[in-house]
Amino acid sequence: MPTVISIDPVTRLEGHLKIEATVDYVQGVQQVVDAHAVGTMFRGLETILMNRNPLDAPDITQRICGVCPVSHGMASSTALDRAANVAIPDNARIMRNLVLGSNFIQSHILHFYHLALQDFVEGPDMAPWQPSWHVDKRVTGGDSQTLVSHYVTALDMRRKAHEMGALFGGRLPHPPAFVPGGFTTTPRPDRISKFRAYIDELISFIDTTYLPDVATLEHYYGAEYSQIGRGTGNLLAYGVFDLDSTGQKKLLKPGRAVNGGNAAQTLDVNAITEQVSYSWYDNRTNNLRPSAGATTPQFPKNGAYSWLKAPRYNGAAYEAGPLARMWVNGDYQYGISVMDRHHARAREAQKVANALRDWVGQLNTGGAVHRRYATPSTATSVGLTEAPRGALGHWLRIANGKIANYQVVTPTCWNASPRDASGKRGPIEEALIGTPVIDVVQPIEVLRVIHSFDPCLSCAVHVMRPAEGAKIFHLGHYRA
Amino acid sequence: MNISRRDFLRLCTASSAALALSPLDIFRLEQALANPAGPSVLWLQGAGCTGCSVSLLNRVAPTAPTTAADLLINTINLAYHPNLMATAGDTAVAVARQVYNAGGYVLAVEGGIPTAFGGNACWAWAENGHDVTFADAVTSLSSRAAAVLSVGTCAAWGGISAAYPNPTGVKGVSTVLGKATVNIPGCPPHPDWMVWTIAKLLTGSLGSLDEYGRPRGLFSKKVHDICPRKDKGETKTYGVDGRCMKELGCKGPDTKADCPTLQWNNGVNWCVDANSLCIGCTNPTFPAQSLRKKEEAP
Numbered sequence: 001m002p003t004v005i006s007i008d009p010v011t012r013l014e015g016h017l018k019i020e021a022t023v024d025y026v027q028g029v030q031q032v033v034d035a036h037a038v039g040t041m042f043r044g045l046e047t048i049l050m051n052r053n054p055l056d057a058p059d060i061t062q063r064i065c066g067v068c069p070v071s072h073g074m075a076s077s078t079a080l081d082r083a084a085n086v087a088i089p090d091n092a093r094i095m096r097n098l099v100l101g102s103n104f105i106q107s108h109i110l111h112f113y114h115l116a117l118q119d120f121v122e123g124p125d126m127a128p129w130q131p132s133w134h135v136d137k138r139v140t141g142g143d144s145q146t147l148v149s150h151y152v153t154a155l156d157m158r159r160k161a162h163e164m165g166a167l168f169g170g171r172l173p174h175p176p177a178f179v180p181g182g183f184t185t186t187p188r189p190d191r192i193s194k195f196r197a198y199i200d201e202l203i204s205f206i207d208t209t210y211l212p213d214v215a216t217l218e219h220y221y222g223a224e225y226s227q228i229g230r231g232t233g234n235l236l237a238y239g240v241f242d243l244d245s246t247g248q249k250k251l252l253k254p255g256r257a258v259n260g261g262n263a264a265q266t267l268d269v270n271a272i273t274e275q276v277s278y279s280w281y282d283n284r285t286n287n288l289r290p291s292a293g294a295t296t297p298q299f300p301k302n303g304a305y306s307w308l309k310a311p312r313y314n315g316a317a318y319e320a321g322p323l324a325r326m327w328v329n330g331d332y333q334y335g336i337s338v339m340d341r342h343h344a345r346a347r348e349a350q351k352v353a354n355a356l357r358d359w360v361g362q363l364n365t366g367g368a369v370h371r372r373y374a375t376p377s378t379a380t381s382v383g384l385t386e387a388p389r390g391a392l393g394h395w396l397r398i399a400n401g402k403i404a405n406y407q408v409v410t411p412t413c414w415n416a417s418p419r420d421a422s423g424k425r426g427p428i429e430e431a432l433i434g435t436p437v438i439d440v441v442q443p444i445e446v447l448r449v450i451h452s453f454d455p456c457l458s459c460a461v462h463v464m465r466p467a468e469g470a471k472i473f474h475l476g477h478y479r480a
Numbered sequence: 481m482n483i484s485r486r487d488f489l490r491l492c493t494a495s496s497a498a499l500a501l502s503p504l505d506i507f508r509l510e511q512a513l514a515n516p517a518g519p520s521v522l523w524l525q526g527a528g529c530t531g532c533s534v535s536l537l538n539r540v541a542p543t544a545p546t547t548a549a550d551l552l553i554n555t556i557n558l559a560y561h562p563n564l565m566a567t568a569g570d571t572a573v574a575v576a577r578q579v580y581n582a583g584g585y586v587l588a589v590e591g592g593i594p595t596a597f598g599g600n601a602c603w604a605w606a607e608n609g610h611d612v613t614f615a616d617a618v619t620s621l622s623s624r625a626a627a628v629l630s631v632g633t634c635a636a637w638g639g640i641s642a643a644y645p646n647p648t649g650v651k652g653v654s655t656v657l658g659k660a661t662v663n664i665p666g667c668p669p670h671p672d673w674m675v676w677t678i679a680k681l682l683t684g685s686l687g688s689l690d691e692y693g694r695p696r697g698l699f700s701k702k703v704h705d706i707c708p709r710k711d712k713g714e715t716k717t718y719g720v721d722g723r724c725m726k727e728l729g730c731k732g733p734d735t736k737a738d739c740p741t742l743q744w745n746n747g748v749n750w751c752v753d754a755n756s757l758c759i760g761c762t763n764p765t766f767p768a769q770s771l772r773k774k775e776e777a778p
Binding site: 006007009010011012013014015016018040042047052053055056059060063065067110114115118123126129131132133152155162163166167169170179184185194299307368369370372373375442447 | 520525526527528529530531532533534535537538539540547548549552553557558559560561562563564565566567568569571572573575594597600601602603604605606611640641643644645646647648650667668717718719721744745746748749750751753754755756757759761767769770771772773774775777
């Protein structure tokens with residue numbers, strides 16, 4: 001008889017997530033046969049932005065997420081630049097990239113060591129590392145001790161990545177320097193030399209610690225976890241880190257991969273819609289493009305189970321994140337799985353870190369950082385970029401000099417989305433299917449799949465009740 | 481394999497070069513081993529963005545706890561924290577319940593409390609098969625807490641989450657509980673403000689709070705009054721070093737915080753030194769209806 005297991009809260013991610021998974025025996029192996037990803041919070045930031053001064057958008061939208069605020073600042077100021085047809089100075093483009101890149105490194109280190117690693121390695125005998133689920137922790141002896149001590153080292157490294165970004169961003173999280181028309185900080189020589197010292201130390205950490213630690217994980221878990229958690233096989237990236245003023249050349253270009261195909265396909269923003277059949281929003285807002293989107297909460301709503309909308313590309317579910325970016329750029333195409341997501345994220349950290357070292361040398365210490373910005377009275381615009389955990393878009397409409405509509409589609413909306421109108425699962429839901437589960441009371445395998453996507457749910461989210469009569473196992477028994 | 485508390489210390493010592501641990505740090509780690517775990521802290525997250533927790537991890541200072549690791553290992557017993565705890569689901573909820581039963585813990589709340597939709601715009605967890613709204617979780621756990629900390633402007637007064645038109649009816653913690661909390665505002669709060677308050681609380685030397693529940697020891701001076709750009713001439717455009725930005729909407733004259741002297745991220749910068757504005761993030765009125773003014777020709 002199938003068992004429905006429920007994990008609420010799913011910890012070690014940003015925001016509120018609940019997972020319900022149905023577990024059954026298939027060909028003698030106990031595994032996940034169905035799953036619902038359920039966000040547990042709705043904040044309505046898009047509604048808060050209505051009728052506000054457009055100049056407030058970067059400050060407000062950064063506060064959607066304390067882990068990836070820089071990406072929201074980038075998307076928002078880019079949308080505003082484009083709304084007014086402003087070309088920002090090269091110094092501004094470079095400093096925006098330096099702060100965003102610093103936060104990519106911060107977030108990737110935080111994710112591997114502090115959010116994901118405890119699914120594989122036992123922490124020390126104290127809170128917050130204990131209690132834990134004592135299941136299938138294969139890393140032994142010296143390897144285990146090394147990884148645990150690197151947890152502490154990595155706390156310092158992610159802090160230093162934030163200090164590096166704050167040199168230009170002003171502070172982190174929630175840097176104030178992202179404004180339409182460019183950037184506010186001047187690239188003083190003392191800031192440039194401090195940035196260089198930080199990036200050299202972080203490159204060394206990534207090369208000599210982070211990448212080898214992922215290899216250690218591969219050694220113990222790779223055979224299985226390169227086969228687990230594939231998901232839809234569809235990958236999508238908007239692209240990020242403009243290399244010139246046109247925005248046409250990027251360090252990580254946009255594109256799609258369909259069903260694991262190696263050749264990147266083009267991305268047409270107009271093919272993106274948001275579906276709400278299973279979300280707590282008015283069905284009259286179903287399948288709208290974000291440019292014409294609406295956020296009209298309806299709670300309760302029959303059949304709905306999440307505060308998250310379901311973004312789709314030509315009606316199909318796509319995974320966003322470092323693996324998607326590295327795949328469509330041809331940097332990593334070995335596979336789509338839990339282990340591949342960790343590999344791609346670490347390699348992307350290395351690629352971005354090396355680029356930062358080049359870019360900081362391109363700053364012109366006497367050059368302009370900003371062009372005076374005049375808010376247009378009427379405009380529509382979009383700002384597409386990438387958060388550490390995937391594609392991020394801000395769609396904006398200005399009327400009478402005020403924000404008339406603002407729609408944000410976050411990467412975790414793509415990854416943790418509920419079913420769409422046709423009943424197709426979101427990427428995390430799909431990735432859970434077939435995941436073997438040793439112990440339904442401590443389903444560590446489920447956490448490994450979820451965490452590999454680095455979910456970040458502050459954007460919106462929640463709620464699913466299992467079908468009437470389903471048997472619920474409440475996970476875990478605390479042993480004092 | 482399990483690593484004991486003692487082994488963990490040895491590991492930290494072995495990697496002390498990478499950690500830059502001084503002999504004093506090692507001594508403190510050893511002291512911690514001789515003592516039982518510090519006071520328990522339950523850290524809950526509601527309608528917010530996790531930015532307060534991320535900021536806390538940026539702690540670095542010459543005085544103990546010198547880093548986030550030091551805080552976790554030697555100062556407090558962080559029994560419940562959604563981002564950091566190893567366990568999940570019912571086991572995690574059981575930890576919170578066990579600490580609650582023992583009483584005498586510090587309840588730190590990050591994020592505001594939604595009250596619209598019957599509180600269902602944010603659930604803390606499921607317990608005994610029932611979804612528990614964040615409002616109910618905070619109310620329940622506050623009853624046996626030695627102190628309740630409202631961490632960040634959302635928890636203190638609603639903040640960004642409660643901005644007009646406040647779509648989910650977010651309120652600050654003290655409003656929902658109907659009693660005073662210790663408020664550590666900021667969007668996010670500086671890590672030193674959080675650590676200072678926790679340390680003072682544990683040693684019984686917090687001092688008085690102002691009319692908004694903020695420790696006077698932290699929030700007594702206005703940003704503008706201690707700003708190095710005060711009386712230095714004004715700019716009406718961004719990207720200009722050294723000039724006062726009142727004309728661009730800087731909230732420094734109305735905002736109590738020590739950012740100009742403390743600075744952010746290990747002292748590398750702060751909002752005004754980055755030629756941006758103080759947007760008044762420690763104020764009960766944050767975010768104001770217009771955070772920034774339009775630029776004028778110089």
